[in-house]
Amino acid sequence: MNPTVAVVGPGAIGTTVTAALHEVGRTPRMCGRTARENLELQVEGGRVVVPGPVQIDPAQVDGAADLVFLAVKSTQVEAAASWLKALCGPDTVVCVLQNGVEQESVVGPYVCGARVIPSVVWFPAQTQSDGSVWLRGEARLTLPDTSASRVVVQTLGGTRCSVELAADFKSVAWRKLLQNAVAGLMVLTGRRSGMFARGDIAELSLAYLRECLEVARADGAALSDDLPQEIVDGFRAYPADMGTSILADREADRPLEWDVRNGVVLRRGRAHGIPTPISDLVVPLLAAASDGPG
Structure with missing residues (x-):
């Protein structure tokens, strides 16, 4: 049945x-x-x-x-x-x-x-x-x-x-979260996956992903040093017009999932005593894009 x-x-x-x-x-x-x-x-x-x-x-x-x-x-x-x-x-x-x-x-x-x-x-x-x-x-x-x-x-x-x-769901979930976190940069540029073909965006993305990776490991995830590059390569392999749900929400002026996708890295980084300078910049910008005022 x-x-x-x-x-x-x-x-x-x-x-x-x-x-x-x-x-x-x-x-x-x-x-x-x-x-x-x-x-x-x-x-x-x-x-x-x-x-x-x-x-x-x-x-x-x-x-x-x-x-x-x-x-x-x-x-x-x-x-x-x-x-x-x-x-x-x-x-x-x-x-x-x-x-x-x-x-x-x-x-x-x-x-x-x-x-x-x-x-x-x-x-x-x-x-x-x-x-x-x-x-x-x-x-x-x-x-x-x-x-x-x-x-x-x-x-x-x-x-x-x-x-x-x-069996190790935590590692799988953090792996996807890293992908979602860096996709948040699309909101700040208003661009789709094609933007990752730019060398400067790829460099910024790798730095952000390495920061996220350190927090994920401190939280108990077992993830490879190669993961940041794999994620950036994945975005570069997508069709240039491929979007993401958080970008679609921004374009429609809906509230963004900035906290569960990006804010969590900042919060857990602080809990583990890990510096997160890129998150310190990205998270407030996403929060403002979502919630205002202005």
């Missing part, structure tokens, strides 16, 4: 997971802020249309789900609290599809005793002007190797969204 599933937040990531489940006959409940007749995922060779509607009233939820994919951004968790209250019970597993290394502490207070599973999302999905989502690569998640994670493995088994279990 398949578990009952809900997806809260049918944006780029949530739509991808919803469409992956729909393709194999496991269409989840769709919960969000905006009423929509359907969700649409553009994939190589075609489109996946998931018939709706998207539910917008938590009061109409008819009971807890076995598995909830929380696909809202960290800045939207409090606004999603009513959905979590309606969908979660003590036996529910909440898989958090968000950035950062603090997912459990951010989401935990809102889930009514449910088990929270952090994840690392590895796929590039972008919302288009018509509301559809363009999946620009293979969909893949990494989860910690726990019994609760196996509910997610079972649910997504045989779909276009693969799931890996990591």
